[in-house]
Amino acid sequence: MPIERKAWACQYKCGRNVLTSRKRMETHEARCWRNPARRACASCKHLLEYDDSNGMEHEPQYLQTWHVRECKADDGIDLSEKLRHDCTLWSNAPRQPEPVGDRLDADVGQEDER
Numbered sequence: 001m002p003i004e005r006k007a008w009a010c011q012y013k014c015g016r017n018v019l020t021s022r023k024r025m026e027t028h029e030a031r032c033w034r035n036p037a038r039r040a041c042a043s044c045k046h047l048l049e050y051d052d053s054n055g056m057e058h059e060p061q062y063l064q065t066w067h068v069r070e071c072k073a074d075d076g077i078d079l080s081e082k083l084r085h086d087c088t089l090w091s092n093a094p095r096q097p098e099p100v101g102d103r104l105d106a107d108v109g110q111e112d113e114r
């Protein structure tokens, strides 16, 4: 018979799995990229993401697709390699939260001290 345990989830709905340690989830929230205090792309209204292609949909063997990330506030900012945080251009606005999938973090599955 399984034992019932209390679990803690990230208040910023980032998709992070629940933890059994409240303290560890608080540590996560402090550095969560959806935490507005981080002023990160993930919670910024200027982040634009879309999929693009070379237009070869009619010849799938030549079709190439890629994911584009751009900053609408400054197109000189390169987000192709990684997103930013502590950004001076950051502005918060309601964005649709991305669907919470089965994304896994490095320490998922570990049992925490209580």
Ligand SMILES: [Zn+2]
Pocket: 010, 011, 012, 013, 014, 015, 016, 028, 029, 032, 033, 034
């Ligand atoms: Zn989070």
